Amino acid sequence: MCGIAGLQVRDPSLEPRLGELLTGMLHQAAERGPDSAGVALYGDARLTPPGHAAVSLLSPGLPAEEIAARVGGGADAVVAGQSVVVRSLVTVAELERAVRDAFPEAIVTGRGSDLAVLKGVGHPDTLAEEFALGRASGRQGIVHTRMATESAVTPEGAHPFSVAEDLCLVHNGSFANHATIRRELRAAGVVFDSENDSEVGARFVAAQLAQGYDLEKSLRLLCERFDGFYTLLVTTGDTFAVVRDAIACKPAVIAETDAWVAMASEYRCLAGLPGIESARIFEPEPEEVYTWQR
Amino acid sequence: MATVTGPPATVTTVDLQTASVRDLNAALHTTVGGMAWHVAHPDGAHNLAVGIDADLDVVIDGHAGYYCAGMNQHATVTVNGNVGVGVAENMMSGTVRVRGNASQSAGATAHGGLLVIEGDASARCGISMKGVDIVVGGSVGHMSAFMGQAGRLVVCGDAGDALGDSLYEARIYVKGTVKSLGADCVEKPLRDEHLAELSELLKAAGIDEDPAAFRRYGSARDLYHFKVDNSSAY
Numbered sequence: 001m002c003g004i005a006g007l008q009v010r011d012p013s014l015e016p017r018l019g020e021l022l023t024g025m026l027h028q029a030a031e032r033g034p035d036s037a038g039v040a041l042y043g044d045a046r047l048t049p050p051g052h053a054a055v056s057l058l059s060p061g062l063p064a065e066e067i068a069a070r071v072g073g074g075a076d077a078v079v080a081g082q083s084v085v086v087r088s089l090v091t092v093a094e095l096e097r098a099v100r101d102a103f104p105e106a107i108v109t110g111r112g113s114d115l116a117v118l119k120g121v122g123h124p125d126t127l128a129e130e131f132a133l134g135r136a137s138g139r140q141g142i143v144h145t146r147m148a149t150e151s152a153v154t155p156e157g158a159h160p161f162s163v164a165e166d167l168c169l170v171h172n173g174s175f176a177n178h179a180t181i182r183r184e185l186r187a188a189g190v191v192f193d194s195e196n197d198s199e200v201g202a203r204f205v206a207a208q209l210a211q212g213y214d215l216e217k218s219l220r221l222l223c224e225r226f227d228g229f230y231t232l233l234v235t236t237g238d239t240f241a242v243v244r245d246a247i248a249c250k251p252a253v254i255a256e257t258d259a260w261v262a263m264a265s266e267y268r269c270l271a272g273l274p275g276i277e278s279a280r281i282f283e284p285e286p287e288e289v290y291t292w293q294r
Numbered sequence: 295m296a297t298v299t300g301p302p303a304t305v306t307t308v309d310l311q312t313a314s315v316r317d318l319n320a321a322l323h324t325t326v327g328g329m330a331w332h333v334a335h336p337d338g339a340h341n342l343a344v345g346i347d348a349d350l351d352v353v354i355d356g357h358a359g360y361y362c363a364g365m366n367q368h369a370t371v372t373v374n375g376n377v378g379v380g381v382a383e384n385m386m387s388g389t390v391r392v393r394g395n396a397s398q399s400a401g402a403t404a405h406g407g408l409l410v411i412e413g414d415a416s417a418r419c420g421i422s423m424k425g426v427d428i429v430v431g432g433s434v435g436h437m438s439a440f441m442g443q444a445g446r447l448v449v450c451g452d453a454g455d456a457l458g459d460s461l462y463e464a465r466i467y468v469k470g471t472v473k474s475l476g477a478d479c480v481e482k483p484l485r486d487e488h489l490a491e492l493s494e495l496l497k498a499a500g501i502d503e504d505p506a507a508f509r510r511y512g513s514a515r516d517l518y519h520f521k522v523d524n525s526s527a528y
Contacts, residue, residue: 266378267395269338271337271338283417
């Protein structure tokens with residue numbers, strides 16, 4: 001069991017409330033995964049100021065000023081619990097390189113023009129406070145609560161998995177053939193951060209996107225290649241996508257209004273969203289890729 | 295807020311903001327029949343009102359999570375909201391009514407009673423049903439009535455893929471479109487006795503639909519016994 005919830009805001013007037021709404025969704029998903037949690041926020045100016053590149057990493061255990069100084073090049077850093085977001089007025093690739101040079105052992109958990117990924121071990125409600133999630137804003141965000149089955153309870157095993165620029169994936173379920181696919185991707189030069197099965201899904205999608213496929217096609221290819229159980233919520237800078245395996249045994253419910261689209265493992269996560277009473281609510285069909293763009 | 299009917303003095307309210315699900319279920323298991331119960335702030339909690347074995351009237355005022363009213367015997371449980379996976383699973387008797395939508399596996403393995411879902415039910419509604427009557431005001435998802443053995447499933451909207459797959463003897467009535475029929479499920483003629491039972495089911499569910507607008511589906515009974523010619527269908 002894991003819990004997934006995500007929200008893409010269409011009505012800009014709701015953007016300041018993104019974090020508040022996600023906090024409620026995360027709280028309702030907490031019982032599905034009390035061991036660790038993570039969030040991805042797109043367009044939160046507090047964490048990712050406009051015009052800056054942002055790289056998220058698991059905290060090396062240093063104060064923000066020291067992290068920024070080590071990265072250099074005018075970067076600054078925000079510490080949020082067990083995660084850190086480093087920002088700088090350079091390209092995303094340049095900043096990621098600088099972060100990796102400064103902290104060769106650190107695990108980079110996200111990178112992008114306005115994406116911040118925060119995750120850690122602990123109860124989701126506690127982590128939400130550490131992340132100051134209630135004060136976040138932005139155009140879309142996803143949250144995940146983990147009940148570990150395939151690998152250890154560690155910050156790097158927590159979701160979301162963000163392994164390419166602006167791409168995030170959260171997973172409920174377990175892939176059966178992840179070891180085979182990991183081996184194939186490793187042979188092709190892909191480097192992994194964990195032994196987690198969900199990371200294999202994220203790396204696979206990233207590899208398809210790198211080949212030029214769009215997110216919808218990449219997720220169709222994932223359905224062809226992966227065995228096992230999965231409900232996936234996958235986001236890029238402008239797309240919010242949901243897909244389930246052929247049996248669709250892992251739960252998923254989607255709600256949509258003119259102002260937002262949201263997906264969650266259970267309806268209770270969505271019950272607090274504004275206008276839910278008149279939302280179009282449905283459970284996604286097996287192996288059908290749903291995408292929303294903004 | 296409360297929608298419980300009857301004399302207020304006989305209604306016991308359990309507020310799940312202060313009481314636990316265990317408190318609620320323990321109370322429902324030890325109370326005497328004929329009592330009315332009101333559950334406030336269910337907030338999507340799982341396992342609400344499970345295992346009741348008495349003639350109670352329970353109203354859950356909000357959304358419920360997994361297995362709501364599971365194993366019900368004799369009680370009438372009404373949910374003023376949506377429910378999660380497995381509502382009324384293994385129900386033996388009584389009535390469970392969901393005013394909103396139901397997630398997967400509604401009425402799974404239920405032996406008896408009436409399950410009414412006024413909104414939509416998703417995948418595998420009535421999976422392995424063993425005698426329950428299920429009336430869905432909206433549509434049902436894929437593989438509904440999978441391996442159904444007895445009982446009736448009435449769908450006033452549409453049915454998803456593989457309706458009635460590997461069906462034994464349950465009878466299925468669908469008013470809208472059926473995306474596809476599962477293995478060994480076939481359309482059958484809607485005779486007078488079917489119109490009569492469908493009328494009764496719709497009446498019991500309080501849903502106003504014309505029975506003549508429905509189609510009936512059932513088992514072709516070709517998978518009852520192993521035949522090597524059918525091996526690809528197993």
